[in-house]
Amino acid sequence: xxxxxxxxxxxxxxxxxxxxxxxxxxxxxxxxxxxxxxxxxxxxxxxxxxxxxxxxxxxxxxxxxxxxxxxxxxxxxxxxxxxxxxxxxxxxxxxxxxxxxxxxxxxxxxxxxxxxxxxxxxxxxxxxxxxxxxxxxxxxxxxxxxxxxxxxxxxxxxxxxxxxxxxxxxxxxxxxxxxxxxxxxxxxxxxxxxxxxxxxxxxxxxxxxxxxxxxxxxxxxxxxxxxxxxxxxxxxxxxxxxxxxxxxxxxxxxxxxxxxxxxxxxxxxxxxxxxxxxxxxxxxxxxxxxxxxxxxxxxxxxxxxxxxxxxxxxxxxxxxxxxxxxxxxxxxxxxxxxxxxxxxxxxxxxxxxxxxxxxxxxxxxxxxxxxx
Amino acid sequence: xxxxxxxxxxxxxxxxxxxxxxxxxxxxxxxxxxxxxxxxxxxxxxxxxxxxxxxxxxxxxxxxxxxxxxxxxxxxxxxxxxxxxxxxxxxxxxxxxxxxxxxxxxxxxxxxxxxxxxxxxxxxxxxxxxxxxxxxxxxxxxxxxxxxxxxxxxxxxxxxxxxxxxxxxxxxxxxxxxxxxxxxxxxxxxxxxxxxxxxxxxxxxxxxxxxxxxxxxxxxxxxxxxxxxxxxxxxxxxxxxxxxxxxxxxxxxxxxxxxxxxxxxxxxxxxxxxxxxxxxxxxxxxxxxxxxxxxxxxxxxxxxxxxxxxxxxxxxxxxxxxxxxxxxxxxxxxxxxxxxxxxxxxxxxxxxxxxxxxxxxxxxxxxxxx
Numbered sequence: 001x002x003x004x005x006x007x008x009x010x011x012x013x014x015x016x017x018x019x020x021x022x023x024x025x026x027x028x029x030x031x032x033x034x035x036x037x038x039x040x041x042x043x044x045x046x047x048x049x050x051x052x053x054x055x056x057x058x059x060x061x062x063x064x065x066x067x068x069x070x071x072x073x074x075x076x077x078x079x080x081x082x083x084x085x086x087x088x089x090x091x092x093x094x095x096x097x098x099x100x101x102x103x104x105x106x107x108x109x110x111x112x113x114x115x116x117x118x119x120x121x122x123x124x125x126x127x128x129x130x131x132x133x134x135x136x137x138x139x140x141x142x143x144x145x146x147x148x149x150x151x152x153x154x155x156x157x158x159x160x161x162x163x164x165x166x167x168x169x170x171x172x173x174x175x176x177x178x179x180x181x182x183x184x185x186x187x188x189x190x191x192x193x194x195x196x197x198x199x200x201x202x203x204x205x206x207x208x209x210x211x212x213x214x215x216x217x218x219x220x221x222x223x224x225x226x227x228x229x230x231x232x233x234x235x236x237x238x239x240x241x242x243x244x245x246x247x248x249x250x251x252x253x254x255x256x257x258x259x260x261x262x263x264x265x266x267x268x269x270x271x272x273x274x275x276x277x278x279x280x281x282x283x284x285x286x287x288x289x290x291x292x293x294x295x296x297x298x299x300x301x302x303x304x305x306x307x308x309x310x311x312x313x314x315x316x317x318x319x320x321x322x323x324x325x326x327x328x329x330x331x332x333x334x335x336x337x338x339x340x341x342x343x344x345x346x347x348x349x350x351x352x353x354x355x356x357x358x359x360x361x362x363x364x365x366x367x368x369x370x371x372x
Numbered sequence: 373x374x375x376x377x378x379x380x381x382x383x384x385x386x387x388x389x390x391x392x393x394x395x396x397x398x399x400x401x402x403x404x405x406x407x408x409x410x411x412x413x414x415x416x417x418x419x420x421x422x423x424x425x426x427x428x429x430x431x432x433x434x435x436x437x438x439x440x441x442x443x444x445x446x447x448x449x450x451x452x453x454x455x456x457x458x459x460x461x462x463x464x465x466x467x468x469x470x471x472x473x474x475x476x477x478x479x480x481x482x483x484x485x486x487x488x489x490x491x492x493x494x495x496x497x498x499x500x501x502x503x504x505x506x507x508x509x510x511x512x513x514x515x516x517x518x519x520x521x522x523x524x525x526x527x528x529x530x531x532x533x534x535x536x537x538x539x540x541x542x543x544x545x546x547x548x549x550x551x552x553x554x555x556x557x558x559x560x561x562x563x564x565x566x567x568x569x570x571x572x573x574x575x576x577x578x579x580x581x582x583x584x585x586x587x588x589x590x591x592x593x594x595x596x597x598x599x600x601x602x603x604x605x606x607x608x609x610x611x612x613x614x615x616x617x618x619x620x621x622x623x624x625x626x627x628x629x630x631x632x633x634x635x636x637x638x639x640x641x642x643x644x645x646x647x648x649x650x651x652x653x654x655x656x657x658x659x660x661x662x663x664x665x666x667x668x669x670x671x672x673x674x675x676x677x678x679x680x681x682x683x684x685x686x687x688x689x690x691x692x693x694x695x696x697x698x699x700x701x702x703x704x705x706x707x708x709x710x711x712x713x714x715x716x717x718x719x720x721x722x723x724x725x726x727x728x729x730x731x732x733x734x735x736x737x738x739x740x741x742x
Contacts, residue, residue: 067535093535099565104524104558111528114513115465115542117535138518139525144722146506148499149742151513152722183720183729207723286727324734 042227049219051193052082055200056120058232060090063118066204069096069109070122070159079124080160080219106132106157110139113155113209120204123159126175126213133178140209141184154207158200161189161213162256162307163356169344174308176255179211180285180317186238187284189213191259193223195282198236206238213284215257241288243295247277250301250366253292253318255281258305258338258357265362276366284314292318293327301369302335305357310339338365385409386679390613396596396603396633402620406612410681413672416458416611417682418690420450420669423474425698426483427642430473430490434646438706439490442517443504446474448641451668452575453478455614456543460622465533467513467526468545470505471575471640475545479512483697487705494715495708501719520546520553523572527559530570530631541569541625543618549580551594560598560631567630571621572598574635575608581644582653595635608636609666639666714739 046054059066072079074087074097087095098105102123109121123129129136140153162174180187186208190196196214203210228234244259245266252262259280266276277295281287296302302322304315315337322328322335341355385407393401408416427447433439446453449471456466457478468475476486481497489496490504497507507515513529516522526544533540546556551574563570574594578585585592595603602624606617614636621632639662643650650659676682717729717738729738 096566099558099561101555101558101562103555104527104562107521107524107555108528108531108559108562111467111513111525111530112532112535113528114525115529115532117532134518134521135524139516139521143514145719146498146502147508147514147719148501149719149722150498150508154722186721208721 042230043224044230045222046193046225046230047220047222048190048193048196048214049080049082051197051223051225052200052214052219053084053086055197055204056083056086057089059201059204060086060094062232063204065116065118066120067094067096067117068120068122069098069105071098071100071124073097073122078122080216082219083122102128102131103135106135107139109155110135110153110209113140113153114143114151118154118204120156120158123157125164125171125216126159126161127171127173129157129159129175136179136185136209136211137182141182143184144208145184152207153209156200156203156210156212158203158212158214160216160219162215163340163345163352164216166347166349166352167345168347172345174213174306174340175211176213176284176306176308177313177317179213180287180314184209185285186210187213188238188282189255189284190282191218191256191280193225194229195236195242195280197225197229198234199238199282202235202238205235210238213256218257236282239283239286239288241282241291242280243277243291244280245276245278247275247299249275249299250303250370251277251279251292251295251299252303252305252362252366253279253281253315254305255284255314256307258307261357261359261362262305264359265366268359268363269366274366274370274372281314287317287321289318289321289325292322293325296322296327297330300330300332301366302331303338303362303365303369304335305338305362307340307356310337310342313337313339315339333369333371336365336369338362381680382410382682383680386675386681388612388675388679390610390616391607393613393617394595394605396593396598397600398602398604401604402616406616408612408675408681410676412458413676413681414686414690416454417669417672417676417687418694419454419478420611420672421691421694422483422697423447423450423453423477424669425694426477426486426701427473429487429698429702431642431646433487433491433702433705439504439646440492441503442470443490443646444471444644445642445646446471446640448662448668449575449577449608449638450474451611451614451671452608452636452638455611456573456618459615459618460541460543463511463538464540464622465511465513465526465529465542466545467516467522467529467542469519469522469547469550470515470517471547472505472507472515475512476507476509476515479509481507481509481512482701484701484704487701488708491705491708492710493705493708494711495704499715500711520550520555522546523550523553523556524559526572527563527568527570527631530563530568531566533569534567539626541571541622543571543573545573545575547580548574548576548578548585548592548594549583549588551576551597552589560601563631564598564601567628569625569628570631571618571625572601572631572633574633575638576635577638577640579640579644579653582648584653593635595633598631598633601631601633603633603635605635605637608638609668609671611668611672718742
């Protein structure tokens with residue numbers, strides 16, 4: 001229910017501010033850091049941006065070894081305003097503006113983690129992380145193993161991942177498959193505000209390198225946050241998926257923004273008598289394959305939905321693992337993947353719209369799987 | 373004929389002239405004289421000799437195929453890692469690249485543990501998980517295989533030193549080959565901007581693998597390549613020069629003045645690694661000339677003998693003791709068992725509850741324990 005309300009709110013917000021950029025009306029609406037109370041209960045509407053901001057604020061306060069570095073995170077308040085207000089509160093020592101030197105500052109962040117600090121390293125988008133990927137993989141991910149556990153790297157790499165709106169090929173790549181490929185890393189991908197806050201807190205508290213793949217188009221979207229989720233000790237465990245919607249006929253597995261599309265598709269399909277179970281992975285690595293297996297045993301049909309390219313992607317991994325496990329015998333049809341189109345992202349709106357998985361594409365895939 | 377010497381016959385210390393350093397953006401450099409006590413001299417001698425013999429033993433074990441993969445030897449460069457170590461405190465930090473055995477020893481890893489890591493045994497300093505290029509100990513961060521990647525890491529460690537405010541510094545080493553890496557220049561910029569207590573140290577052994585410095589760098593004045601970062605060029609074959617320069621550099625950093633750069637001019641006798649005979653890009657004559665005129669151990673030995681800090685017999689006794697230690701260490705390294713297969717999946721994560729790791733097929737599973 002909360003998820004449907006959030007999806008409706010997301011739709012309303014998109015009409016207010018098309019293309020993901022916030023228009024002035026939406027901006028004023030969202031200026032309240034703590035969000036908007038919808039009802040008498042303690043639940044509140046909080047945008048993903050504010051949820052991330054709260055998580056950073058709380059963790060900076062909780063542990064003085066935590067610090068944030070990246071381009072524009074301090075005096076600019078963050079390229080996407082995720083770190084708004086933090087530099088004013090914590091100062092130069094804890095919130096560090098870097099020059100445009102991804103390989104350099106990522107290596108510095110990893111070294112700081114090796115020496116006992118707990119950095120949060122922001123990539124303005126994960127596309128720029130490619131410049132620094134050697135530090136993420138070879139310096140961060142592998143060091144605990146190579147040193148037989150004597151050196152730990154408690155670092156979080158975070159930033160927007162995947163398609164935005166109209167930013168074209170070099171700024172739209174999804175890195176879930178690339179990072180999730182590597183042992184030694186953990187990779188998380190939040191959808192809702194609760195996901196964003198809880199996973200960021202969990203990631204900062206984790207003693208291992210965590211890659212947190214956010215989504216720029218979700219930053220301005222409000223979601224309901226329970227009273228529990230608003231507490232300073234609320235964390236979402238890494239490695240556990242969440243069932244956003246119970247269903248009986250088909251399992252939809254997704255992560256990040258497409259979770260919302262899955263819920264929209266499920267709402268449309270429900271009117272036609274098809275009940276979808278929607279699983280929000282939350283963590284890509286280590287993947288909660290047991291949750292998917294339990295669901296497929298129940299529904300006998302599987303559709304994976306992701307924004308990234310089809311080849312060697314998250315959906316490919318889910319399908320391979322389902323084949324290897326007990327759930328295979330319960331499939332009544334082959335598992336199906338819905339993904340981004342297998343092209344570099346084009347700019348023109350009609351082309352771009354057809355390169356990302358839309359609600360109609362999910363519905364079509366479900367009907368194909370169910371043979372209806 | 374020669375009566376045995378009584379310890380009171382030796383001098384307590386002697387003062388030596390050392391080469392003046394070339395300076396970049398510095399008004400003054402390190403002292404041009406160095407005082408060496410007898411105790412210090414014996415310690416430096418033993419340490420350098422141990423590293424020398426350890427590397428030669430590694431050469432032997434590699435040719436016997438008991439050591440596999442990459443093996444980058446440090447013989448010829450001993451004055452660098454020893455001179456650096458005696459000038460800093462155990463609470464300071466060191467990071468270097470893959471030519472790491474000498475540093476691991478200087479930072480406190482026993483010879484047997486180093487050799488057992490090279491032979492891939494469970495008694496190795498990384499339990500056989502790392503090998504030649506990945507050795508670590510307290511305040512020593514490896515052991516890094518990707519050329520140049522250790523430099524930003526070192527600046528990050530320096531950032532932590534500044535953050536924690538304990539007046540520690542980080543020695544961040546790289547070679548003449550790595551000196552052309554872009555990420556090093558990114559690091560110079562940030563270290564200078566943020567005044568990180570980072571001593572950048574370029575170990576210039578004249579060759580990046582098979583490429584001489586003249587063929588790799590438009591400017592071979594590595595001590596100047598930090599541009600806005602002050603630098604000094606040091607005789608890396610003289611342990612006293614390295615020591616004095618490092619004292620000077622670390623004092624500069626500890627005073628909060630920001631980073632500084634040292635170029636140590638040194639030489640490796642072996643090729644780049646054990647798969648490189650080291651003579652296709654340089655002449656045997658050149659190697660022989662360095663050995664006969666600039667060997668760091670011979671230089672120290674001659675100084676000590678000529679200034680009555682030690683006797684030839686005494687140093688020979690140290691040689692014998694060192695050889696014995698290396699033999700015992702090699703014995704351990706060749707007889708210690710390999711790590712148990714059950715530990716294949718361990719240490720993927722830190723401080724994590726146990727979980728399952730997939731092997732080469734879905735039915736082979738390993739347990740991963742932190």
